Amino acid sequence: MDRNNDFNEFISTFKKALKKAFHEQHDINELSLARGLPPEVWTVIMQASPLSVAIPNEYGGRGAIVKECLSVLSTASYESLPLSLTFGINIALFLEPLAKYGDAALKQEVLPGFIGGHHMGGLMITEPEFGSDALNMKTSYRLTDDGYAIKGHKHWQGLTGQADYWLVAARKDLGNGELARDVDFFMTNNAVARQHIEVESIYSNLGLYMIPYGLNKIDVEVPHNHRLQPESTGIKMMLDILHRSRMQFPGMGMGFIKRMLDEALYHCTNRVVGTGNLLMLDSVQFQLSRIQTAYTLCSGMCARSSEISGIAHNLALEGLEANSMKALVTDLMQESAQLCLQVSGANGYRISHIAGRGIVDSRPFQIFEGSNEMLYTQIAEMMLKQLKKQKEANLYAFLSGFDRTKHSAPLFSEYLEFEPGANIPQRKLVDLGKIAARLICVQYVLELAEQGFRKDLVNSCLFNMKMDIAHLTSNYSLNGRADLIPEYSDESNWVEFSTQ
DSSP states (O other): OOTTSOHHHHHHHHHHHHHIIIIISSOHHHHTTSSSOOHHHHHHHHTTOGGGGGSOGGGTSSOOOHHHHHHHHHHHHHHOHHHHHHHHHHIIIIIHHHHHHSOHHHHHHHGGGGTTTOOOEEEEOOBTTBSSOGGGOOOEEEEOSSEEEEEEEEEOOTTTTTOSEEEEEEEEEEETTEEOSSOEEEEEETTSGGGOOEEEEEOOOSSOTTSOOEEEEEEEEEEGGGBOOOSSOHHHHHHHHHHHHHTTHHHHHHHHHHHHHHHHHHHHHHOEETTEEGGGSHHHHHHHHHHHHHHHHHHHHHHHHHHHOSTTSOOTTOHHHHHHHHHHHHHHHHHHHHHHHHHHGGGGSSTTSHHHHHHHHHGGGGTTTSOHHHHHHHHHHHHHHHHHHTTOOOHHHHHTTSTTTTTTGGGGHHHHOSOOOSSOOHHHHHHHHHHHHHHHHHHHHHHHHTTTOOHHHHHHHHHHHHHHHHHHHHHHHOOSOOOOOSSOOTTOOGGGGOOO
């Protein structure tokens, strides 16, 4: 590939490869029902060198420009969300971390092999007993004469058994059963016997059939230069990697949401009911306006991510924006798929239909890389910490002066004039986080509008967000709570109380 080609031509070539692979040589609806992709399909797709966008110029790539990375993810997700996630794993969880933190000689050895599409890489953090609690992982390493010996178990890694290279997270073995608090990352090469990671089992994941997941046994030894070099601590390096990855979720969401919108529009335009089509129904127009709002918000997220999430930036302290993008865009992806299926009627309720498949494939996005409830809670806690620091009790007074909400908050002032209070239950923290995430992302849209993004989409987005925020703040103000009754069976069998 001539890396000086205009990017539009590059994307056009990529689109043609996807069309050839999914619509000319094969039927994507049939491919989506099978586990994995046939090698000949991968060959056609990877000939377009999609992963070259994540590789710096000095290693033969296109320069690791965020806008290009997000565009590749969006182009892929319009056709196949699992394909886009495959590229997202490679880009955000392997290529960018290696390009930023890897040894120079190691990068020269590994990165060029991804340009022609011959290799894949992934990241191993999650363990069977430690999901989101990554800092307590038990995979450990110790120094040897030749490098580092690493032992442990990892699971639910996308591309299990398929990736050629892995970045493995581990903690230093201090002896006496103690592990260091900090985390380090090591690159392994499955082609080298001593670095090969054994797959103990493959999981039967629900949806995302193209991507293998499973349980991996780590018992490897790598050379000294396979250890990534953090700028400060390993934990901050891990946060930088994860936050950058979360800021690339809008790229995967962009094409997917656009596809849901296009499919819903096409169906409702051509589906005749009585004397008109489905679009004549007001409730249908409202449902499609929700998908269009998701499209608009995601556009703003992509623009913002392109500005701030390149590998030249350290994102370790950017959890507020990273969490807001990831949590909100994945909720919007699921909502868009649900709405597309709803207006598609019975036809949508098939795994071979783009909407039915979209519901199943987009659902885990709300769970992996931090469940959305956890991320919304963290967003709320970060905001409340700032309120306390500024000795401000009123939410609107704070948000209207906060850099990332100062333009959006005034548009919702009537809903934000309240005091969050102290000792907030977690369920209300989630609501508060949802409010904050929407305000942050609405500001992205307002900033995009200043660049010429069409105003009718912005206005529709603002109205739908007012509905959301009004609903969330109403929930927040409700007193009392619904409690779980663990021993609920006694005196709750309706048959015993039926009089007939």
